[in-house]
Amino acid sequence: MKAQKKALATDISTSVESKLAEIGEQSKKVKKMIQQSAKKLAAKLIKVTKKEEKKKLKAKKTKKAKTAVAIQ
Template sequence: MKAKKKALTSEIANSIEAKLSEAGDQSKKVKKAIDKAAKKLAEKIIKTLKKEEKKKQKESDTSSKKEGKKGKKFSVKAKKSPEMNAQAAPVAEPTDA
């Protein structure tokens, strides 16, 4: 995670510095401010990505649980009523040829 954060920070800082270098020279204060802002932005981006990842994981877990419950519910109903069994698996009748 630290490596990802550092890479993202340097990428952001380099991008900003490249755009500002077109306007003229930069002082040490400006470079320091850019690095600080890039670090904060990288932290926020990583935090947001983690939240999205957790949300997707949670959604996939709940959807798989729901499907499991539906399958279990159907199998219980199938055991209770023979009509449902006949509808669920129709048997092909042999044809006289």
């Protein structure tokens, strides 16, 4: 979980920094803010994907239960 979050945050910050590098050189403060924002965004994205997975699993279980009742 932490490794996934860290990798995602790194990818996000690298992408943003590369786009900003086209404009010009960024200060350390800007780079630090980008990294912090990327960490927050990665955490939110992981949280949302987990919720989606739980919803899908719940829907599958409900569907299986309905089909089992229909068969009986």
